[in-house]
Amino acid sequence: MLYGRNTERTRISTLLAEARDHRRSAALLLRGEAGIGKSALLDDAEATLRAAGGTHVLRAVGVEAESNLAYAGLNQLLWHVRDRLGALPAAQAAALRTALDDPGAPTDHRDRFTAGLAVLTLLADLAEDRGPALCLVDDAQWLDGATAQALLFAARRLTADGVVMLFAARDTGFTGTGLPELPLERLGARDAERMLADRDVPRAARARVIRESQGNPLALREFAAAGQRTPSTPDPLPVADRVTAAFRDRIAELPDKTQAMLLIAAAEGRGHLPTLLRAARRFGADLTDLAAAERAGLVDVSGRSVAFRHPLILTAAYQGAVATQRIAVHQAIADIADDPDCRVRHRASAAMVPDEDVAKELEDAAERARNRTGYATASALYRQAAELTPDAQARAARLAAAADLTLQAGNVEEAERLSASADPLLTDPAARARLGRLHATVEFERGDPRAAVRMLVEHAAHAAPDDRTAMLRDAANYAWTSGNAPSVLRIAAASDDPYVRGLAHQVRDEHDRGLPIIADLLARPGDPVRAAQLALILGDDRAVLDLTAAEADRCRRHGLVAALPNVLQTQAHAQIMLGLHADAEASVAEAVALARDTGLDRRAGRLRAALARVAAIEGDEDRLRDLTADAPPPGGGFADSARALLDLALGRHDDALRRLDDIAAGPRRHGTHALLSAADQVEAAVRAGAPDLARPAHERFRAWARASAQPWALAVAARCEALLTDAEEPFKLAADLHERSTRPFEKARTELLYGEWLRRARRRSDARVPLRSAIETFERLRAAPWLDRARAELRATGESAAAPAAPSALDRLTPQELQVVRLAAEGTSSREIAAQLFLSPRTVEYHLYKAYPKLGISSRKELSTLLEPA
Incomplete structure (x- = not known):
């Protein structure tokens, strides 16, 4: 019977009822001290579900002894449903088989988060089959890191699957989960x-x-x-x-051999009775010696397992023994262990002084965990190996490996701490250089690209040739994206890498020399992510979109979750320039969620800043401020350009000009966004009555546009010339070029300015044509301040502006609904959509169900006629 838990029981019962009746899903973390009743509430939840006819309950208990065994918790949770793995999408099944150490698992699916998606799909499948599914995880503070990440990835994506996930953890440990928590108070x-x-x-x-x-x-x-x-x-x-x-006092009253059996069970930790009995022979004990502990209510023995009735009893049994007894027990278990991970765990527990043999076994165990994508587990094993390593250089190498794995697991601060511990121990320059590269990555993730550049340059001088080239290229890229022009030049002086040289030419405004190099690199086969960055520098929006779409598709098909945020961020830039604002919102929303899921919370500000230009175009000053509030470099570059564009849109020409002057003279003047701001600077100067201030900006942008040969850029350069010369021919040239260009917002701006020029020239009839076109585009882009100007100009020609067009039905969709709807319109099945978007099939159906009324349709068949491809 539960006492004083009516509120908690009601909340959990409500979650179960909603999962059963409304197919809703939920995750909840019960938090409280040892003995507060967390396990009892989990038992009560299972009883409640079964009383209502539910049958699908998966349970796991975090075991402190298994916290360094990759996916130990997931094995425990899914053992009885392993036969369902074959029904999962191929990438998910492969990832889960790898996680569960299936001998037949393929070796090319190494993204740990796909295992979490597989758990989500599996739970949703169970819920689809005869009612809700309940996942119970007790003592979550002791879960191995790989299992914790997989389960949390699944828990954060629960929507409409009929799944309830309940976690229980002590007051410390299992923190930063992002799950709603229910704290358990002591009884009154x-x-x-x-x-x-x-x-x-x-x-x-x-x-x-x-x-x-x-x-x-x-x-x-x-x-x-x-x-x-x-x-x-x-x-x-x-x-x-x-x-x-109190437990220790009770154990002390038991016979000596019973105490020995309890110590062996506590040291073994997993409750594997055959192992316990084999080790017990070393101490003259056997199964009968457990009887007194059973009668005392301290342990339960059933089948091939022994379980302490509460974790504090295990703690009491272990801590109540003297050190020599504990060491002897661990050594005995190590000697009879068949599993190498079990063996090394006990050898390490028995080691009181550094021991290279044990350290090497721990390193081997770490590599096994790494190969199963258990990066947090592998890091912990490398740390343990380092503690037992006698040689300082070998210890430093293992600490560095631990740091690298910790970074891959998403824990930036811990990675920095580990690398700082390794740094003073290293004497080999090449090894220190490799560690320096990790330091630099940490600094970049923290939002300090200048520090990252400095570290890479300093350490590259001592690196091996291949490492040196890669480090200088990374340094140049960090310097370029953060607007650190002097560093780009210094790096170019020390590197013969074409990419670095191309960036250096850009910094010197030698666009006719730099952009051909970038274009040549883009034409070569290579890394699609790097290629997308090259296309971004060239201003080739369609190439950026095609490259990122293909790479995102590859990441989705192979379950490469951790790689997606950067790809989606670059894709969002192209979508914004192409006028696909809703799609950009969807890309950024997904990127932010995935960055948080993969432990890279600091990227969220940079990712959200990508939408700053959308807010500026829409004239939404509050949203722009919110999007850029925590944007570190290079997100700050997008923010500065967006703020200047908003000033221009709202008629604050002097403010815009001051801000644009700062950009032109500032460290980010050579970035693609800043170059486009040069065109804004021309318009701001002309409207502020200071056209002479615009001429340097015009020359700079025109030189870049000619070198890039992008139609949109040449069109904008012609528009700038028209503003400065007050002549029609450049406007006509710009209009022609825009017909082959890819940026609808820039085309509409040109049409607005051309319409204004034609009206001032008293050619009112001619002015109406470009103004009507501009209004149509501004309406579609929800560019409110620009739309107001265009309508005012059209009225000034003597024509009343047409009634505002009805908002696009797609504008009513949430970002995730839009993603689902677009894929469904292409004929993609719900299960395939779920695999691509890291959702469950049931959630996909839920989003479609919510989207159909917003779109005014009732079935998938109508989607293909309603939507054009993105």
């Missing part, structure tokens, strides 16, 4: 009194037991069961420690 006096009364504790003794237990349910139960004795510890100790002491 009335509930504690009821509990003791039901256990026939004499009334005279209850007050003391309640006072000593402080309302902790386990303490109440144990102190009452011990005849109202209190443990042999002083009052100031935390209640959990006092309960542990």
Whole structure:
């Protein structure tokens, strides 16, 4: 019976009822100290589900001894449903088989987050089959890192699957999950009194037991069961420690061989009875010696397993033994262990001094975990190996490996701490250079690209040739994206890499020399992500979109979740320039969610800043401020350009000109966004009545446009010339070039300016044509301030502006609904869409169900006629 938990039981029962009746999903983390009743609530949740006819319950318990065994928790959770793996999409099935150490698992699916997606799909499939699915995870603070990441990835994507995931964890550990938490408080006096009364504790003794237990349910139960004795510890100790002491006192009263069996079970940790019994022979003990512990209610023995009734009993059994006994037990288990991971864990626990043999075994275990994408686990094993490594250089190398794996697991701060520990131990220059590259990556992720550049340049001088080239290229790229022009030039002086030289020419405004190099590199086969960056520098929007779309598709097909945020960010830039604002919103929303899921929370500000230009075009100053509030470099470059564009849109020409002057003279003047701002600078100067201030900006942009040969850029350069010369021919040239260009917003701006020029020339009839076209585009882009100007100009020609066009039905969709709808319109099945977007099929159907009324349709068949391809 549960006491004092009506509120908690009601909340959990509601989640289960909604999962059953409305196919909703939820995840909840129960948080509280040891003995507070978390496990009892999980048991109650299972009983509630089964009483309602539910059958699908998956359970796992975090085991401290297995916290460094990659996917140990996932194996435990999914053991009884492994036969369902064959029904999963291929990439998910492969990832899960790899995680579960299936001998037949392919070796080319190495993204750890795909295992989490596979868990989500599996849970959703179970829920689809006869009712809701319940996933219960106890002692989550002891889950291995790989399992924790997989389960949290699944939990954050629950929507409409009929799945409930309940986690239970102590007050410390399993933090930063992003899940809603339900803290469990200690029992009040009335509930504690009821509990003791039901256990026939004499009334005279209850007050003391309640006072000593402080309302902790386990303490109440144990102190009452011990005849109202209190443990042999002083009052100031935390209640959990006092309960542990009480268990230790009870264990001390048992026969010596029973105590030995409990120590072996505690050291073994997994509850594997055959291993326990084999080790027990070394100490003259056997299964009969566990009987006294069973009768005392300390352990349960069933089948081939032994389980402590509470983790604090295990702690008491282990801590109650002296060090020599613990070492002897660990060594005995290591000697009889068949599994290499089990063997090395116990050898390490028995090692009191550095031991290279044990350290090497730990390193081998770390590599096994790495090969199964258990990066957090692998890092922990490398750290343990480093602690037992006698040689300073080898210890540093293992610390560096741990740091690299920690970074891959998404923990930037811990990676920096580990690399800082390794740094002073290294004497080999090449090894220090490799570690320096990791330091630089950490600094870049923290949002300090200048520090990253400095580190890469310093360490590249001591690196091996191949490493040196790659490090200088990375340094140049960091310097370029953050607007650090002097560093680009310094790096170019030390590198013969074509990419670096191309960037250096750009910095010197030698566009006719730099852009051909970039174009040549783009034409060569190579890394599609790098190719997309090259196309971005060239201003080739369609190439950027095609490259990122193909790469995103590859990442989705192979489940390469961690690689997607950067790809989607670049894709969003191209989508914005192409006028696909809703698609850009969807790309950024997905990138932000994935960055957070993969532990790269710091990227969120940079990713969101990509939408700053959309907010500027729409004239939404509050949103622009919100999007750029926490944008580190290079996101700040997008933010500066966007703020200047908003000033221009709102008629704040002097403010725009000051901001644009700062960009032109600032460190980011050579970036593609800043170059486009040069065109804005021309318009701002002309409208502010200072055309002479615009001429340098015009020359700079025109030189870049000619070298890039992009039609949109040549059109904008012609528009700038028209503004400065007040002549029609450049406007006509710009209009012609825009017909072959890819940037609708820039085309509409040219049409607006041309219309204004024609009206001033008293050619009102001619002016209406470009103004109508501009209005149509501005309406589609929701470019409110620009639309107001265009309508005012059209009215000035004597024509009333047409009624605003009805908003696009797509504008009513959420970013994720838009992604789902676009894929469904192409004929992609719900299961395929789910695999691509890292959702469950049921969630895909839910999004379609929500989208159809917004689009005014009722079935998939109508989607293909409603939507044009993105």
